[in-house]
Amino acid sequence: MEGMHNRKLFDLLVSWLLAYFVIIGALLLVCVAVTIALMIGASWTVTVAAALLAAAPAVALPFSARAAKWLLLLAYSGLAAAFVWLAFWPQPGAASVPLVKGVVVAFAALLVVRVCLAWRNDRKARQH
Missing domain, CATH: 1.10.287 (Helix Hairpins)
Incomplete structure (x- = not known):
């Protein structure tokens, strides 16, 4: 029984760590998108937003x-x-x-x- 409890705790820890990295990665992508929008213009903003929208399913797949x-x-x-x-x-x-x-x-x-x-x-x- 002790091994099963440790396994569930480990799985929970890995899930939280993965969620942390996904959130940090998403925030970095948003920061890059905002920087590009401010430096280059609206056309690149739309391009970056489309890329983020296209990447969203890949980010969500491990969770749901x-x-x-x-x-x-x-x-x-x-x-x-x-x-x-x-x-x-x-x-x-x-x-x-x-x-x-x-x-x-x-x-x-x-x-x-x-x-x-x-x-x-x-x-x-x-x-x-």
């Missing part, structure tokens, strides 16, 4: 697969929204490319279909 799935959905949804905005928002001096618009619409449609299929499969798995 469910949270990582939701963060990944959020990252892909944000990416699709940004693509739609860039492809369809009228920009002065930029030519409209129909192929880019088609690819953006296909990406957004595939994302919606994938999410709907995943939710349907989850509901079927819960019923059985």
Whole structure:
């Protein structure tokens, strides 16, 4: 019984240490993002924010697969929204490319279909 208690204590200590390093790493990334935003400008701020959003599921996965799935959905949804905005928002001096618009619409449609299929499969798995 004593070995089991020590193992649980060790696992708890490792979890706390891992959480500490994740928090420190996230804070460092935020500090770098703010520094880049102040030094370079808004376009790099958006790029760094997108990179942080894309890295969030990988950070959350060791703690919760469910949270990582939701963060990944959020990252892909944000990416699709940004693509739609860039492809369809009228920009002065930029030519409209129909192929880019088609690819953006296909990406957004595939994302919606994938999410709907995943939710349907989850509901079927819960019923059985």
